[in-house]
Amino acid sequence: xDFTLSKEHDMVRTLFKDFAEKEVKPLxxxxxxxxxxxxxxxxxxxxxxxxxxxxxxxYGGQGCDTLAYAMCVEELSKxxxxxxxxxxxxxxxxxxxxxxxxxxxxxxxxxxxxxKGEKLGAxxxxxxxxxxxxxxxxxxxxxxxxxxxxxGSKCFITNGKEADVxxxxxxxxxxxxxxxxxxxxxxxIVEKGTPGFTFGTKENxxxxxxxxxxxxxxxxxxxxxxxxxxxxxxxxxxAMHTLDGGRIGIASQALxxxxxxxxxxxxxxxxRKQFGKAIGQFQNTQFxxxxxxxxxxxxxxxxxxxxxxxxxxxxxxxxxYSVEAAMAKLCAAEVAMEVTTKCVQLHGGYGYIKEYDVERxxxxxxxxxxxxxxxxxxxxVISAALLK
Amino acid sequence: MKVVVCIKQVPDTKGGVQFxxxxxxxxxxxxAIMNPDDKAGLEAALRLKDQYGAEVTVLTMGLPKATDVLRxxxxxxxxxxxxxxxxxxxxADTWATxxxxxxxxxxxxxxxxITGRQAIDGDTAQVGPQIAEHLGLPVISYAQDIKVEGNxxxxxxxxxDRYHILECQMPCLITALAELNDPRYMTPGGIFDxxxxxxxxxxxxxxxxxxxxxxxxxxxxxxxAKASDKVRKGAGEKVTPDSPDEAxxxxxxxxxxxxxx
Numbered sequence: 298x299d300f301t302l303s304k305e306h307d308m309v310r311t312l313f314k315d316f317a318e319k320e321v322k323p324l325x326x327x328x329x330x331x332x333x334x335x336x337x338x339x340x341x342x343x344x345x346x347x348x349x350x351x352x353x354x355x356y357g358g359q360g361c362d363t364l365a366y367a368m369c370v371e372e373l374s375k376x377x378x379x380x381x382x383x384x385x386x387x388x389x390x391x392x393x394x395x396x397x398x399x400x401x402x403x404x405x406x407x408x409x410x411x412x413k414g415e416k417l418g419a420x421x422x423x424x425x426x427x428x429x430x431x432x433x434x435x436x437x438x439x440x441x442x443x444x445x446x447x448x449g450s451k452c453f454i455t456n457g458k459e460a461d462v463x464x465x466x467x468x469x470x471x472x473x474x475x476x477x478x479x480x481x482x483x484x485x486i487v488e489k490g491t492p493g494f495t496f497g498t499k500e501n502x503x504x505x506x507x508x509x510x511x512x513x514x515x516x517x518x519x520x521x522x523x524x525x526x527x528x529x530x531x532x533x534x535x536a537m538h539t540l541d542g543g544r545i546g547i548a549s550q551a552l553x554x555x556x557x558x559x560x561x562x563x564x565x566x567x568x569r570k571q572f573g574k575a576i577g578q579f580q581n582t583q584f585x586x587x588x589x590x591x592x593x594x595x596x597x598x599x600x601x602x603x604x605x606x607x608x609x610x611x612x613x614x615x616x617x618y619s620v621e622a623a624m625a626k627l628c629a630a631e632v633a634m635e636v637t638t639k640c641v642q643l644h645g646g647y648g649y650i651k652e653y654d655v656e657r658x659x660x661x662x663x664x665x666x667x668x669x670x671x672x673x674x675x676x677x678v679i680s681a682a683l684l685k
Numbered sequence: 686m687k688v689v690v691c692i693k694q695v696p697d698t699k700g701g702v703q704f705x706x707x708x709x710x711x712x713x714x715x716x717a718i719m720n721p722d723d724k725a726g727l728e729a730a731l732r733l734k735d736q737y738g739a740e741v742t743v744l745t746m747g748l749p750k751a752t753d754v755l756r757x758x759x760x761x762x763x764x765x766x767x768x769x770x771x772x773x774x775x776x777a778d779t780w781a782t783x784x785x786x787x788x789x790x791x792x793x794x795x796x797x798x799i800t801g802r803q804a805i806d807g808d809t810a811q812v813g814p815q816i817a818e819h820l821g822l823p824v825i826s827y828a829q830d831i832k833v834e835g836n837x838x839x840x841x842x843x844x845x846d847r848y849h850i851l852e853c854q855m856p857c858l859i860t861a862l863a864e865l866n867d868p869r870y871m872t873p874g875g876i877f878d879x880x881x882x883x884x885x886x887x888x889x890x891x892x893x894x895x896x897x898x899x900x901x902x903x904x905x906x907x908x909x910a911k912a913s914d915k916v917r918k919g920a921g922e923k924v925t926p927d928s929p930d931e932a933x934x935x936x937x938x939x940x941x942x943x944x945x946x
Contacts (some may be wrong), residue, residue, distance in 0.1 A: 308760070308876045316870055346872040359874030369873070 300598075309365045313372035316345070317380075325377035328507030329657050334459050335507055338380055343414020348387060352396060356404055357412035363542075363611075367549040367604040374553025375560070376654075378661030379507035381553055385546030386455040387411070390669075391418025394464050394539045395486065398527035407462050407486060419460035420543075421451035421513050422536050429674055431466075431536060434482055436515060438467035443522045445485060447515040450497065453668070457511025458496050463487045464539070465513070466532045482532035486524045493518030504660030541619045543669045545607060548600045548625035551633035551665035555593045558633075558640040558658040562586070565644055582643060589636045596629040620682045627675035630665035637662040686739040686833070688730040689793055690763070691786055691800040691816070692723040694747055694754040698805055704912075719754040722801025726861035728868040729831050730799055731762045737833065740764050742793060746774065746785050752884055759879035760871035767793070771888040776902030779807070783815030784899040788892030790820060797838065798858040802827055813860035823853050826860040 302310070320341055328335050342348055350366040352358020359365075366388060374381030392411045395403055410416040427433035436449025447467055454463075463486070470481040487494060497512030527535050563586060566577035576582050603625035606618035637659035641648035648655050666672045696702070696715035703714040719727075733739040742765040743758040745751050755766035769789045777785060790798065798820075800813035810826070817824035829848060830841035842849040843862055889900065898904050926932040940946045 305877050305880050308756070308871075308879075309873050312760075312871050312873065312876065345870050346874055350873050354874065359872060359877070361873045361877050365873055365877075 306364060306368065309361070310368050310372065313347075313369045314375075316341075316347075317372045317376045321373055321380050322376035325379070325654070326651070326657065328377075328379060330506075330651065332501075332506045334509045335377075335380060335383075336459070339383060339414070339417065339459075342380075342384065346414075347384060348414030348417075349392065349412025350388065352388075352392060352408065352412040356396065357409040359412075362604075363545065363607040364601060364604040367545055367600060370546050370549035371553040371556070371600070374550040374661075375557035377507075378550060378554050378658065378664075379505045381550040382455060382505055382508050382547070383417075385543070385550055386420060387418045387460075389543040389546040390420030390455075390539055391460070391462060391464050393542050394420075394484065394526065394535055395462075397538065398484070398531075398535050399486075400523075402523070403486060403526065411462060416461035417456055417459055419454055419456040419463045420539065421454050421463055421465040422540075423451060423453050424449070425452050429671060431533065432480060432482075434466060434468050434480060436465070436467040438469050438483060438485060440469075440522065441519070444519040445522060445525065447485070447487070447493070447518040447520065449515055451513040452497075453500060454511055454513050455508055455668070457509045457513065458499070459509040461489050463489070463513065464526060465515075466536055469529055469532075472530065481530045482536070483529045484526040484532040484535045485520060486526050487515075487518070487520055491518055491520060502664075504657070504662070504664055506660075540669055541622045542607060544622040544626040544675070545600065545603050545618075547665055547669045548596075548603065548622070548629040551626070551629035551662065552593070552596050552600050554658050554662045554665070555589075555596065555629070555633040555636040558637045558655050558662075559586070559589050559593055561654050561658075562640040562643050569645075576643070585639055585643065589639060592632045593636060596625075596632040599625040599628050620679055623670070623675040623678040626665075626670065627672050627679070630662075630672060633662040633665050634659075686733065686737050686797070687742070687793075687795050688733055688739050688797045688799060689742045689744055689790060689795045690723070690727045690730045690758070691798065691813070692727060692743050692745050692754055692758060693720045693801070693804045694718070694745065694751045695720045695804050695806040717750065717753060719757055720801050720804045720806075721863040722803060722805075722861055724801075724868045725863045725865040726799040726801050726859075727758055727761065727763065728866045729828075729859075729861055730797075731869065732866070733797075733831075733833060734762065734764075742767065742795075744769070744786065744789060744793070746770070746777075746782060746789070755884055756876075756879040756882075757871060759882050760875035761869055762875065765885070766882065767885045767887060769887045769892070773889050773897075773901045776905060777900065778905035778907035779809050779811040779815060780906055781900050781902075781904040783812045783819060784895050784904065785892060786812070787816050787819035788895035789887055790816065791893035792887075792891065796836075796855040797833075798822070798856070799831075800858065800860050802860045802862050810860070813858060817858040820858075823857045824860070825851050825853055825857065828859045828861050829865055831859060831861075831865070 324335055346359040349358035350361045351363050354360040370381045370385045395407050411418050438445045438447050465485045465487045468480045469483040471478050472481045493516045495514045497514050500510040566582050567575055569576050603621040606621045610616040610618050640655045641659050644655055647653050694717050696712050697718045703711040705711045730741045734741050741763045743763045744767045746769040803810035814824050825840045827843045828840045829843040832839045837852050837854050840851050
């Protein structure tokens with residue numbers, strides 16, 4: 298068992314860290330306050346290949362592994378949770394399912410520009426009545442000649458209005474499974490600008506405020522028959538597979554937020570003086586830092602292990618990384634929430650002020666316990682594997 | 686068009702300079718980076734690659750660890766990399782270094798050679814022009830802008846209060862300033878590729894038309910008597926003479942006391 302990172306990974310971390318410090322950190326507070334999507338950062342990330350890190354070169358990507366991708370989201374999120382999730386949702390939730398389940402034509406048409414960052418991707422599964430219960434889908438797709446006709450809406454969609462390509466799930470019929478009538482769900486690729494595809498409310502969120510979170514509305518939206526992704530009726534499997542990968546991205550985001558808050562706080566407690574000495578000299582502070590650093594390191598091991606397991610899956614599709622991804626997300630998200638909250642506390646009153654990064658980091662951390670499967674869903678995934 | 690960029694791995698002085706007890710630089714305690722002027726030179730070459738399809742080769746002399754900066758250059762977009770490393774080349778001053786690099790360059794085809802103005806660990810600004818001298822090439826130093834037209838380069842040479850515009854036929858050598866441009870980042874794929882890329886390694890035997898007497902410590906005319914950290918200057922002595930004559934005699938007295946005159 299080798300815990301040493303390869304030289305390649307050391308070097309990509311240096312790159313991501315450098316980029317995050319110079320290009321992302323200066324905008325983090327501004328985009329949070331203004332609820333502004335950082336398009337200029339996305340354009341720069343596209344230029345340097347950050348939007349297609351784990352995608353093979355023949356499809357316009359960088360040909361790197363999942364660990365390099367996880368490290369990218371981690372380093373971006375250390376300074377800005379919004380920028381981390383833009384890359385994560387694009388890569389894990391849109392590029393990955395098309396790359397995994399798409400036809401060669403779909404890969405050429407969609408993955409290539411997505412991986413090059415010429416286009417941005419999003420994923421629409423959640424509906425007002427279908428969150429954790431993904432089977433509760435109401436959006437319908439009906440085949441009419443050579444076109445599928447979509448009707449319904451999706452909510453809380455990351456990269457919502459900024460994306461160009463959307464992977465959308467819809468009910469295409471009913472099937473009987475083990476004596477029960479179930480909805481048949483299928484996946485589709487929908488392009489922005491398709492007649493009948495519009496945007497609803499922009500969500501006014503607690504955190505990741507620079508991320509574009511919108512409702513998507515489909516009203517007799519007609520898409521070509523060939524935009525069915527994977528086989529008809531396999532949508533639920535595609536969604537679950539996609540979310541397994543997405544959880545590694547969100548776990549990396551959570552890890553980055555925890556690390557960023559901890560680094561900021563370590564610097565702060567060395568400077569902040571009370572009772573004539575730096576607060577870092579008080580044992581209460583020291584023990585809290587020790588506990589936080591230990592939990593962050595544990596989370597990091599789980600996140601990197603899940604990323605490694607996904608790479609094993611790529612070489613051998615019989616390998617499952619579902620449990621590892623769920624454990625990584627569960628642990629990293631809860632560590633992120635705990636660490637950022639404690640970091641705010643160590644900052645005292647200043648931690649409650651928006652000028653201090655930990656205030657934003659704490660708000661950003663909360664969503665990691667909710668989206669792409671709540672912590673409760675992760676526990677369901679893990680326990681189901683234990684009791685199988 | 687073929688461009689060779691000479692780069693150097695230097696200690697990062699951003700976090701402060703660390704010394705060994707004997708006064709030499711403690712390189713092991715400091716992060717190693719690509720010299721900033723050299724990186725600007727590499728970026729200029731990569732822009733020529735983007736514009737004209739130039740082939741960019743990076744060349745460095747140093748310990749085997751210097752492959753790190755060559756890999757960084759490849760990850761930024763350089764096509765080929767050459768490391769010149771040999772125990773007999775160690776301890777080289779600017780003369781021995783430029784002799785070595787010129788010896789390596791004689792094996793390469795080039796239209797343009799770009800070096801950084803100077804390295805942040807030595808600050809001599811001598812190696813680039815010396816290489817040009819060894820190779821009999823024209824040199825334009827302190828470049829803040831580089832353009833190529835046909836077989837000539839048009840360069841803005843920075844001065845303290847102005848700049849000169851110079852045209853020069855290629856082949857020639859240009860020394861670049863860090864202000865020349867903002868070097869691009871590496872790409873993740875470029876980094877992974879750089880570890881698969883072949884790095885050509887040359888030793889003493891591969892250097893062309895150089896004499897042993899001009900190489901390494903033995904071939905270095907520079908002798909370092911003492912190395913030390915920057916000594917903080919004291920507050921000095923403030924005097925307020927009553928007349929110009931008194932001031933002059935005070936200054937003359939001080940210069941005399943220090944054997945300056």
